[in-house]
Amino acid sequence: MNEASPGAPRVDPAAAGAPLIELRDITKTYMRGDVATEVLHGISLDIHPGEFVAIMGASGSGKSTLMNLIGLLDRPTSGSYRFDGEEVSSLDADRRALLRREAFGFIFQQYNLLASATATENVEVPAIYAGVPHGARVQRAQEILTTLGLGERLNHRPSQLSGGQQQRVSIARALMNGGAVILADEPTGALDSKSGEEVMRLLHDLNAAGHTVLLITHDPAVAAQARRVIEIKDGHIVTDRGTTAPPPGAAAALQRRTEHRASAIPDTIEAGKMALRALRANLMRTLLTLLGIIIGVASVVAMLAIGDGAKQQVLSRITAMGTNLLLIRPGAPNVRMAGALTATLVPADADAIDDLPNVAVAVPEYPGQVTVRYQSRDYVTQADGTSQFFPQARDWPVASGTFFSDTDVKSYTPVIVLGQTVVRALYVDGTDPIGTFVLVNNVPFQVIGVMSAKGASPYGADQDDIVFTPITTGALRLFGQRYVRSITVQVEDVSRIDETQEAIRQLLIARHKSEDFQIRNMASILEAATETQNTLTILLGSIAAISLLVGGIGVMNVMLVSVTERTREIGIRMATGARRFNILLQFNTEALVVCAIGGLIGVVAGLGAAWAFAQLGRPVMFSAGPVILAFACAFATGLLFGYLPARKAANLDPVVALAAD
Structure with missing residues (x-):
């Protein structure tokens, strides 16, 4: 008890007995970087068994910090804390947990129930860590819940209970191991007035049964219901008024704390x-x-x-990539190129190839590395400037939205289609990408589609880690190149693929006046892979x-x-x-x-x-x-x-x- 505080209660030591909680010169300092903030300034306080104490103060006054220290959830920076005659301020984490389990029961403003557990399972939790057998703890949990008026809600989860019912489950959990000391942190703060009155009535009943109740509140009306009110301001106790005379049932509550001690052997089951x-x-x-x-x-x-x-x-x-494809790349056959790839293929070559017999589509491509930004997230990926026929040639459909059209290609429209990996990297909150705008190398593009998942290539590369733009837009706004890196040709009749390959070869030689390109037959690649x-x-x-x-x-x-x-x-x-x-x-x-x-x-x-x-x-x-x-x-x-x-x-x-x- 802070003897210097005004309004301190007068205590007859013979009547009150030894304090259950003794705080002497308790301070608490928090470090924020190099800045030290002292929240509690030399608190001295005695609380006797069976008291009903309200610790009242405004937000930031230090009342919750004081409760955390009393409940052994936190440690004081300095000072002495004795519980039931034992110095506990310097106990290690496991011994503090043991004392919390045996002596304290917490009632929180937000209930703090496990969402996936039933009311009975929530109440069981303290007894699990006390090593109480399953049958015994279930029986006790159900008995306590029934006593608190929740006999018909034993198997309901928190989402199926009202606020008042959840708080009663929280109270039952606090009583599971005996709960000699009940620490109630704003227990009525999240409740309507009727539920709040019920909770206060329960706290009075617990106190009458001998439990020591510490009520943390900022509401003077709630605090007035306690038998003793301690007001704290700026880390100091400013008033301490009321009586510390314990009710007749105090000894019974302390006895329950001893009766319900159990083995601490961890239950792996x-x-x-x-x-x-x-x-x-x-x-x-x-x-x-x-x-x-x-x-x-x-x-x-x-x-x-x-x-x-x-x-x-x-x-x-490899077969899934398509055996009816011809891949055309710049560079003379059988010549190893050094440095950058030779710039010999142009989009017009693809247009000319598209007119050949047995050619379904000819798709020019210019890939390059870009940085894509959506809001504050950046992601480095591969951009592929291509034509509107890409999904058909690669048998790669759009999952949502649409692929760009011939009009988009001809009009240099700044639109983009994203691969699944890029979507996951940029839209982490699940936002639908369609219609949003992204920056590609600081150039704004509108997202019009998302490709379906393609997965890994035969060589382990992530095929979904890519974005697609019209080749004209990519050449003008991203790459600054009018050449293409490859042309993918899909043939209609695979049995004539060699004939079509030769026709393409002759066409490009006539256009380029030399054989400055290479043609790879996917059917031949499949045969080589078999070897x-x-x-x-x-x-x-x-x-x-x-x-x-x-x-x-x-x-x-x-x-x-x-x-x-x-x-x-x-x-x-x-x-x-x-x-x-x-x-x-x-x-x-x-x-x-x-x-x-x-x-x-x-x-x-x-x-x-x-x-x-x-x-x-x-x-x-x-x-x-x-x-x-x-x-x-x-x-x-x-x-x-x-x-x-x-x-x-x-x-x-x-x-x-x-x-x-």
């Missing part, structure tokens, strides 16, 4: 259940993370069982071997994002008694669960793929070694790549985590 609940709450992200592990494990199993399966994968990708089967088998086998590493990095990234998104949840768990090891165990378990499930599915998928190839007459040899190796690698991946995000979560400061959005 419960960690697994919480992990599954958290993963289910973000199902799509979990599925995408699983996909990386599944692909990795399935690849290892399948590649080790099927010798040339990888070769068929690559050949199928490289052994090399490709080794290459894809290596890719399969490291795919689990890539999947592991994906798991780590997703878990790091999960930690960031669930910072407040981590703070809630710490406030209800979770030690650092509990948090570490939970998040590492989530990574292990993802990898274990992905590993099992991947093994089945890999064996299924190998079996399918065996049914087609491919030589396949099944053995337990690859299966065990692949699953063990998946499990180790979860353990290894889940540890860093889990450690980050475990090292969060409770008071900082609770303040997160």
Whole structure:
């Protein structure tokens, strides 16, 4: 108790007994860079068992900081804090968590309930970290909720409850382990007047039953309902009035704190259940993370069982590019060029080729690297100046919007079509790109379309990392070149592709007066790729071997994002008694669960793929070694790549985590 403060209550030491909470000369200083801000200035205060104390003050007065210090969510910069006769100001994080779990119950203004958990599951949380058996804690949680009038809402999630009902769930959670001291931070601030009155009535009932209640509020009317009111201003106690005489039930509340102590041995089964609940709450992200592990494990199993399966994968990708294409590039045949590519092809060459027999379309292209900006985000990608026939020639449809037209090409219209990778990089908030404007090398272009996903090329390049503009616009505004880098020719009859290739050759020689170009036949390229089967088998086998590493990095990234998104949840768990090891165990378990499930599915998928190839007459040899190796690698991946995000979560400061959005 601040003896120098006006209006201090008169206490009969014999009647009040030893203080439950003793603060002496408590200060709290926050550092913002090199600037130190002292929030609490030498607070001295005694709170006895069974008191109902309101700590009142305006926003920024330091009342919430004082509550965080009393509830062991934060540490004082200096001074002494004794709880039930024990010095606690210098306890380590785990011992502070243990004391929070045994002695304190928190009621927050915003309820701070776990969105994916039912009312019963939310109330259970403190008992989970106390090691209480599942059946016992469920029974107790339901009993408390029923006592508080929520017997018909036991299995409702927070989104299905009113504000007053959510606050009662928060109160039930505070009582789960006994809650000798109830810390209520603006408990009526987010409620209507009727719900607020119900919450205050519950706090009075708890106090009458012997619980020590500390109410943090800025409302004098709410504070007036306490038996003792402490007003704090600018980090100083300015008044302390009322009585500290404890009600008759105070001893019973303290006894409950002792009765409900339980084993602190971590329950890995419960960690697994919480992990599954958290993963289910973000199902799509979990599925995408699983996909990386599944692909990795399935690849290892399948590649080790099927010798040339990888070769068929690559050949199928080459085939998907189109075997009815001729690619024309500048530069004389069989001559190795140094420096920049020879400028010999022009758009007019494509127009002339387009008139030849058996030519479906001839598409000129001029690719180049550009920087695309949307709002404040920049992204370096490949721009391709081309004609309106590009989607037809490359069998690459538009997913949304439209491709530019012949009119756009002829009128130099500044329009652009984006690849999927560029959309993901620039429109991170999910905005529809169609109709928006982007800057390409500081030149404004309107987005009129988005290409469908194309995926990786046979050589591993991301084909979706590209944008398309009319070739005339690109030549004038972006590249400053009237030449083209290539012409893609689609033939109508593949059986006459060699004849058409020769006709194009003769046409260009006549136009250029020399053979300063090269023509590549995609059908011939496919034949050449078939001859490289052994090399490709080794290459894809290596890719399969490291795919689990890539999947592991994906798991780590997703878990790091999960930690960031669930910072407040981590703070809630710490406030209800979770030690650092509990948090570490939970998040590492989530990574292990993802990898274990992905590993099992991947093994089945890999064996299924190998079996399918065996049914087609491919030589396949099944053995337990690859299966065990692949699953063990998946499990180790979860353990290894889940540890860093889990450690980050475990090292969060409770008071900082609770303040997160």
